[in-house]
Amino acid sequence: MLDDLLGRTALREHIEELEDENHHLERRLDAEQGRAADAKRARQNAEERVNRLEDRIADLEGRLEQASSDEAGAGGRPTYRRTERLRGARCEAVLDRLKSVETGPEGALTAMVGGEHGASEESASGQRRRANSGSREGGSGRSDGDGGAGAGERTDGHASGLPEAVRETLGDRATLVSRAAPCIVCADDAGLVAAALNPPLPPEEFTTWTDGFRLDREWFLPTGEFTLALVRSDLFALGEFEGRERRSFAGFRSDVMNRHSKGGFSQGRFERRRESQIDEHLDRCREALDERDADRLYVVGERTVLGEFRERAAATAAVDATGDPEDALEDAFREFWTTRLYGL
Numbered sequence: 001m002l003d004d005l006l007g008r009t010a011l012r013e014h015i016e017e018l019e020d021e022n023h024h025l026e027r028r029l030d031a032e033q034g035r036a037a038d039a040k041r042a043r044q045n046a047e048e049r050v051n052r053l054e055d056r057i058a059d060l061e062g063r064l065e066q067a068s069s070d071e072a073g074a075g076g077r078p079t080y081r082r083t084e085r086l087r088g089a090r091c092e093a094v095l096d097r098l099k100s101v102e103t104g105p106e107g108a109l110t111a112m113v114g115g116e117h118g119a120s121e122e123s124a125s126g127q128r129r130r131a132n133s134g135s136r137e138g139g140s141g142r143s144d145g146d147g148g149a150g151a152g153e154r155t156d157g158h159a160s161g162l163p164e165a166v167r168e169t170l171g172d173r174a175t176l177v178s179r180a181a182p183c184i185v186c187a188d189d190a191g192l193v194a195a196a197l198n199p200p201l202p203p204e205e206f207t208t209w210t211d212g213f214r215l216d217r218e219w220f221l222p223t224g225e226f227t228l229a230l231v232r233s234d235l236f237a238l239g240e241f242e243g244r245e246r247r248s249f250a251g252f253r254s255d256v257m258n259r260h261s262k263g264g265f266s267q268g269r270f271e272r273r274r275e276s277q278i279d280e281h282l283d284r285c286r287e288a289l290d291e292r293d294a295d296r297l298y299v300v301g302e303r304t305v306l307g308e309f310r311e312r313a314a315a316t317a318a319v320d321a322t323g324d325p326e327d328a329l330e331d332a333f334r335e336f337w338t339t340r341l342y343g344l
Helices: 004-007 008-071 088-101 162-179 267-290 325-336
Strands: 084-087 108-113 183-188 192-197 206-210 226-231 235-242 246-253 298-301 315-318 341-344
Touching: 084 088, 108 162, 162 183, 162 192, 162 206, 162 341, 226 267, 226 325, 235 267, 235 325, 246 267, 246 325, 298 325
Parallel strands: 226 298, 298 315
Antiparallel strands: 084 341, 108 183, 108 206, 183 192, 192 341, 226 235, 235 246
16 A cells, blocks of 8 residues: 555666566667578678689689690799688688798799889779879888889780799799789799789889798788778779778769660760769768778779779779678678789
């Protein structure tokens, strides 16, 4: 009776109702967390399958090239011993293995060979174009200069425009470097190691002989704070990262006309309207980029619009990522941070 007079009974009943509701919400939260964990595992499994398939494709490409060379006879051009796409833990493992090589004081050659020395073989994501900011000093030890040649001095399939140290060390297999360029060449004076790597962030050209291979992780792996933006003519996605961890995301689609119907206005008017819509979309992209926190910016996406962002980006690359903005950004991240390995 006293509880009723003081209102305690109603309070207890209300507390019980709240506890029941809280318990129900906890069950819902557990279920949602379970579904999120399942989705994350499924995504990871899918990425692993993609990695295996890409490695298989690279292996088949190497076999196809070897078969083509065999058909050409003994006089056919040299072929890569193997090719592989590296990312994440696999890329770290390969870098660690190369960096573990120790030689005499000047027994390991590392050379960054620029794109003017050759035409890099295109991957499934398309040929990359880089616009790097800043420069890096050449390594210590014996230096052979940059070995550079003007773009007009190079002919496809020949090694005449390569650094002298690369030509002398690799001999007739130096032509493989021309085909892989831009790339970083690692070779030792005993002929035990010979490889080329096409990193996401190639440094300025250099050629150096030291007691080990000069390979900076920042050329190959996501490090520190940076922004990765995916730009297409009708899609934008932006992620701010700390290493491999994404800290924020923003993205949107724009309504851009994709095809001209037979009726209605003329083809010329359609193209003008489409160009106007793309310009408006790119203005929205620039505004979104201006609001980012991280100074370091990499822009990837559709080749036809990348030129609009090269001045503000530390690097750009053409990628094929499409679909939902957030999913497309994840695909673009994987594609951008991929290194092509060539066995010379």
